[in-house]
Amino acid sequence: MQVQNNAPEAGTLQTLSDRFPEFWMLGVSAVAWLALAAWTGRHIHFAGVAANWWHWMLMVTAMMLPLQIQGVRLTAERSLWPRRNRAIAWFLLGYLSVWALAGALLSWIVLVLSIPLRFGWMEGAAIGLFLETAWLISPWKRVAARQCHRTLPLSPTGWRADRDCLGYGWIAGCGCALNCWPLMLVCWLSGHSFIAMVVAFGLAWADRHATPNYTLHAMVAGFLGAAFGVLSWVR
């Protein structure tokens, strides 16, 4: 039987949002990238834990949210239609909370250890990339990678639904942090260099989506680390 679609015609944005629930999340991420590009030079020192933390959260919003497309789609798919965007928002809040805590700790450490004063941005990027290389060839990486695919049952309505979406976002954030911690260190050790962020995002995207050939990924990360290292020495 031919099914008649009697739904009223929706605007383009509404249609995009309906078909791709991650649509507005990617919009937020794009705005964060623009803000990073506008505010970040090659190496920025920030005064104060709060300023460091805000910039860290901007980086996370730009770089890490696009890696959660699958989690957002699943959250929307498993929520009642009227509350799907609310469900996504709670999911992202849970997700970002993990990074917020990590960022608060790192922001405090960077000032205590005076990291920005000790490294040039390329040296910092090189150290981070070598850490990433070691992580990729370690046996724990494979276990960590699987945690990105965990799901949780979500209550359908009420505060329990919000709680479960928050919880799902939290475990997604933990999985992500477990996998991507060296790449975020690349950004942090390089003093939030925009170039380092783009490189780290590319590696994170490949890690999430490319066929899991960790040896190849490690070689690429190692090569990039060596390149940054050589460039920092030459300069």
Added chain:
Amino acid sequence: MAALIRKDAWKLSAISTWEPTLLWYAKAVGEMSSRPATDPSSWRFQGGVHGYNKNADPFATTGALPKQSVQKKFWNKCQHGTWFFLPWHRMYLGFFEQIVRAAVVKLGGPADWTLPYWNYSDSSNANARILPPAFRQQKLPDGSPNPLFEIEGVNILRAPGINAGNAALIPPDDVSLSNCLTESFFSPETDITVGDLGFGGPATGPNHDAQVFGQKSVENAPHNAIHVDVGGEWTQGAKTLRGWMINPDTAALDPIFWLHHANIDRLWSVWNGISPSNANPTGAVNVGGRKISWATSVKFAFHNAAGVAVTMKPSQVLNTRTGPFAYDYDVTSSPLVAHAIAAVAASTRRTMTPQPRSEMVGASSRKVTLTGSAQTTTFTIQEPSGPAKARGKAALAPLLGKTYLHIENVVSKQSHATYEVYVNLPEKPDAAAYQEHYAGAMHLFGVRHASRRSEQHAGSGLNFSLDITELARALRAKNAWDDKKIRVTFAPRGAAGEPGRAIPEHDPIKIGRVSIYRA
């Protein structure tokens, strides 16, 4: 090279229990079992390609294993809960058949040996659901141990009664083809995990961690069902024993595994042949942001009969006759009466039928824990307000759109007990009620692995998507359907396949959520 023909093991058995194809298979299994596990053409190496865990290895004390780097590249690679399930197993069987054939030739057998298949769904054969006799004999004709029954002195563990030829252990529903062969598309055109998931399964990246099974996927039934039914799980004193077939890490060590999968592979050819619109995927799907082409994006690694490592893509195994393995089956016509009566009209050729988008209209808010007796969960259903709203109010649901029951995050650390799912079952159901309210069954092949966090698995358990559209219509017709509320009952399947009888208490099987979708 002309295609060789794979034959029905029961038709061969009708000629003789030890018809030459079966006898040579047994001898080759014996020969391959004597090879060290480090040899890619050995029985143990081939078993490890599907899955391996040293705690489950019945030959753990026998010889060295391949190097870690070899295990990482070639072992634990079976694809489940994914549209790569069928092509990966086709490649796996193709290389296995070549290796066995080489062993057959080495032993003096024919160079045109082919792997038989076990057609447990053959309604013209009263014995179809019984293991072919060659697998139930303790000895070969010459009096030596039968490698199809025991391997290197180790008895092949199977569900009690399987080796005795008890057909009741494999209920007819478990081998029914009326779901998978009537499916109209291979995979959804998006990375959805609810609703109709196609004959071949959901679109994913390479996936060893099975998560989602659609009711009409051939992987759900008969594939998963046979693994659970033949393997089995039972207690011996204080111990729980599991047959090799029920565990993905030992399944391929049971010689019947290969005949089972040859039949699954045959069903793929059968499905393709029903209609030109039953085509394999050609396009790409956006999976969580990555475009994946089923045919070309992913390569899988195996060893050929010469022991050389090779890689292969699904695009290379679309046609069994002209592909690298050059084989066909003696029977590839659909056994369904409907397909015999009228050839299925070829609709406009398309590889993946666009699926109407589904939306969730209700879900349970508490977990369901199963320990041996029936459990029921009840929850409300809302009117759709999203993509399914176009189908109209729920009252029109029987006429427009589809209804799905989704069983999510089924986690079990120990038990594989099969539970059947019923909708709006009366308080004291009789046999007729069980039939009329039946929605489907949960075949928990792989559940223990899926429930455990590891390098291979996320630990979220299994998910099942049941199409209850027709059931909802039938229940509405007899005033047993409520548009605002649904009652879902999970009843254990009894020892002889009968529904509803409590079974001995077992370790908990926990269901995270039950939900209902409209599309």
